[in-house]
Amino acid sequence: DGGITQSPKYLFRKEGQNVTLSCEQNLNHDAMYWYRQDPGQGLRLIYYSQIVNDFQKGDIAEGYSVSREKKESFPLTVTSAQKNPTAFYLCASSIRNAGSQHFGDGTRLSIL
Amino acid sequence: AQTVTQSQPEMSVQEAETVTLSCTYDTSENNYYLFWYKQPPSRQMILVIRQEAYKQQNATENRFSVNFQKAAKSFSLKISDSQLGDTAMYFCAFMGNNNNDMRFGAGTRLTVKP
Numbered sequence: 001d002g003g004i005t006q007s008p009k010y011l012f013r014k015e016g017q018n019v020t021l022s023c024e025q026n027l028n029h030d031a032m033y034w035y036r037q038d039p040g041q042g043l044r045l046i047y048y049s050q051i052v053n054d055f056q057k058g059d060i061a062e063g064y065s066v067s068r069e070k071k072e073s074f075p076l077t078v079t080s081a082q083k084n085p086t087a088f089y090l091c092a093s094s095i096r097n098a099g100s101q102h103f104g105d106g107t108r109l110s111i112l
Numbered sequence: 113a114q115t116v117t118q119s120q121p122e123m124s125v126q127e128a129e130t131v132t133l134s135c136t137y138d139t140s141e142n143n144y145y146l147f148w149y150k151q152p153p154s155r156q157m158i159l160v161i162r163q164e165a166y167k168q169q170n171a172t173e174n175r176f177s178v179n180f181q182k183a184a185k186s187f188s189l190k191i192s193d194s195q196l197g198d199t200a201m202y203f204c205a206f207m208g209n210n211n212n213d214m215r216f217g218a219g220t221r222l223t224v225k226p
Contacts, residue, residue: 042219045213088155099162
């Protein structure tokens with residue numbers, strides 16, 4: 001079955017540490033996205049990529065970095081510069097310029 | 113920048129009844145997409161319904177339908193014959209025609225009561 005796989009489901013970060021969240025899709029979608037969701041709030045866009053080797057900052061990119069070396073993969077690194085990283089992170093993908101996005105099951109990141 | 117507003121933080125409905133969730137948006141674009149997503153306690157984001165702005169006919173998916181008022185920039189979701197499994201957060205979202213930048217509202221928490 002085609003879909004989006006995010007791993008791990010739960011992740012803990014120590015102060016000053018970088019952590020990487022994985023997102024893989026086998027839907028053959030060109031575009032991929034990372035969102036952050038805080039309790040009781042909607043989704044805010046961190047980064048998105050419409051093609052391989054290209055990506056754009058969203059509204060809250062500070063403290064995060066991404067890469068898009070393969071069509072199937074769009075990992076998100078939460079750097080030590082992100083001072084409040086505790087949140088639920090959702091990855092999504094879509095056919096380019098076609099509207100609806102398909103979401104993974106999310107990763108919950110917490111600070112130790 | 114486009115904004116999406118959901119003015120109802122929480123709503124409840126009795127099982128088998130009908131409920132309407134409100135959404136308004138702000139844009140200067142003429143062509144765009146609108147969506148309703150459902151997020152149950154499992155935290156998955158599930159697409160409920162989608163509307164293309166150039167289509168005048170309101171989208172319908174089984175018990176879910178929308179009332180799309182383009183001039184008023186309003187996009188409400190009607191859930192008929194509500195079921196306990198409809199209990200979830202519902203997010204309204206907007207996406208312009210020329211990019212993939214999707215904007216979400218803050219959500220409405222819907223509880224279906226038995």
